[in-house]
Amino acid sequence: MMVQLALCIGLVLLLVAKGVSFFRIILFKKKLIYSQLLFILLFVNCVDFVVAQEVTFSNAASAFETIYETRPAFEVIKLADETLINPITTAFTKAQATYWGGRASEDIGSFGRAEEFYQVSIAYAPRWWLPVESLFKLYLKTNKAQKAKAFIETLSNRGVPKYVIDSLRLDLSKSTGSALRENHYNLGLLYDSNINQGFSADTIAYFGLPFKANPESKPKAGIGYQLDLSHQSTWFISDKRAVGLSLNADSNDFSGSVGDNYSTRLQLNLYNSDGRHTNINVGRKWYQGDELFDFASFGFVANKKIKPTLNFFVALQAGTYDYENLDNHSGDFLGSSFGVQFPDRSVSSLHLKLSKYKAEDPVFSFTEVGAGVQFSFPKKLIERIGINVMKRNYELIMIEFFKKRDDEIYNVSFDLRDLKIFQRKIKTRLVYEKHNSNIAIYERDGWSISFIRQL
Numbered sequence: 429m430m431v432q433l434a435l436c437i438g439l440v441l442l443l444v445a446k447g448v449s450f451f452r453i454i455l456f457k458k459k460l461i462y463s464q465l466l467f468i469l470l471f472v473n474c475v476d477f478v479v480a481q482e483v484t485f486s487n488a489a490s491a492f493e494t495i496y497e498t499r500p501a502f503e504v505i506k507l508a509d510e511t512l513i514n515p516i517t518t519a520f521t522k523a524q525a526t527y528w529g530g531r532a533s534e535d536i537g538s539f540g541r542a543e544e545f546y547q548v549s550i551a552y553a554p555r556w557w558l559p560v561e562s563l564f565k566l567y568l569k570t571n572k573a574q575k576a577k578a579f580i581e582t583l584s585n586r587g588v589p590k591y592v593i594d595s596l597r598l599d600l601s602k603s604t605g606s607a608l609r610e611n612h613y614n615l616g617l618l619y620d621s622n623i624n625q626g627f628s629a630d631t632i633a634y635f636g637l638p639f640k641a642n643p644e645s646k647p648k649a650g651i652g653y654q655l656d657l658s659h660q661s662t663w664f665i666s667d668k669r670a671v672g673l674s675l676n677a678d679s680n681d682f683s684g685s686v687g688d689n690y691s692t693r694l695q696l697n698l699y700n701s702d703g704r705h706t707n708i709n710v711g712r713k714w715y716q717g718d719e720l721f722d723f724a725s726f727g728f729v730a731n732k733k734i735k736p737t738l739n740f741f742v743a744l745q746a747g748t749y750d751y752e753n754l755d756n757h758s759g760d761f762l763g764s765s766f767g768v769q770f771p772d773r774s775v776s777s778l779h780l781k782l783s784k785y786k787a788e789d790p791v792f793s794f795t796e797v798g799a800g801v802q803f804s805f806p807k808k809l810i811e812r813i814g815i816n817v818m819k820r821n822y823e824l825i826m827i828e829f830f831k832k833r834d835d836e837i838y839n840v841s842f843d844l845r846d847l848k849i850f851q852r853k854i855k856t857r858l859v860y861e862k863h864n865s866n867i868a869i870y871e872r873d874g875w876s877i878s879f880i881r882q883l
Contacts, residue, residue, distance in 0.1 A: 496528045504532035520772040523553035554586040556771035585855040591731040594699045601664035614656035622872030672697035703731030721751045742766040756789035776804035791824040812843040836864040855880040
């Protein structure tokens with residue numbers, strides 16, 4: 429490299445020395461024209477060599493962005509097409525190439541081609557927010573509000589971060605001047621090896637809180653169904669804020685009315701375009717037709733994009749449970765979680781969770797520590813795998829068992845590629861969860877298969 433650089437410097441000095449008479453030479457001494465052109469070509473070649481050696485890129489994203497900013501649109505589009513057909517190119521590199529190809533197509537007014545590029549980019553990197561935001565804005569730019577709404581409704585099944593979806597809801601409501609309304613349903617099949625956690629069927633037991641202990645009771649297994657319904661409306665209130673209201677209902681029903689429970693929840697949301705979200709929840713839970721508890725909570729979530737492929741988030745939550753008949757189980761909880769999201773990696777997110785429940789009776793108070801990781805495999809049969817581990821330690825000895833209760837909870841989920849039934853896309857999710865405990869009657873495991881669809 430140093431030799432080539434020294435040669436280039438020498439050529440520059442030579443050309444400067446002859447520069448005063450360069451045009452005179454061309455006019456009066458034609459035989460020197462070719463030698464001067466040769467010097468110029470050598471100089472340009474050396475400069476190109478030095479620049480090629482000095483300009484480096486830390487990743488494909490910065491390389492494509494530089495090409496987009498410095499080269500004509502048709503060259504960017506051509507590069508995107510060539511990257512797509514390259515068999516050794518990684519999925520996220522294809523996502524980046526097609527994203528910038530979409531930007532270039534949009535710049536020259538080729539909106540149909542831009543839409544195709546953005547859709548391909550999202551297919552290769554569903555959690556990457558840049559093509560998601562660009563495609564949504566393209567729909568608004570081309571007066572396709574209904575298409576933008578339908579697009580938003582597909583995003584939660586693709587694993588797009590919630591704060592990105594909330595921001596798009598705000599922008600759509602602002603663009604149309606009316607409320608954005610969405611309906612969701614989730615129908616699932618459940619199996620639980622210990623529905624009542626070892627207690628008799630006519631005794632209430634939920635969330636691992638024993639209302640009456642019987643060490644000789646046997647676990648009862650069952651298969652049932654789960655149905656979740658929700659409606660959400662979002663109204664734009666300012667350039668950067670929107671308010672939302674959602675109503676959620678769920679029901680778990682096992683054979684013989686063993687372990688049946690259902691709940692309703694009303695949630696008020698305040699969205700901010702910079703990734704902040706505040707929510708207030710109130711609701712009630714029933715068990716076998718009897719009121720179990722009322723609950724209320726307040727939550728706050730903040731997101732910070734460190735760079736185009738890295739997001740940091742933190743969430744805080746506080747609330748209270750008020751049991752109808754068993755006041756000693758009523759109490760307050762406080763929780764926090766934080767983590768990072770990487771849309772360009774197979775390990776797409778990591779998080780850590782800390783929470784504490786303080787009951788009226790300290791024997792039911794506990795502390796939780798949890799961690800989770802999510803893996804993403806775009807365009808594969810299994811698109812996402814989530815693994816969560818949690819340890820729960822109770823504060824006082826349970827007199828019935830002469831020990832403090834310690835639980836470990838493991839949860840693994842699999843999101844499969846969308847099924848297409850009667851031209852409708854349906855998301856399929858498989859979940860397996862196992863509870864280990866130092867008190868045998870609290871041990872359980874179960875699985876579920878859910879079919880999720882937006883209406």
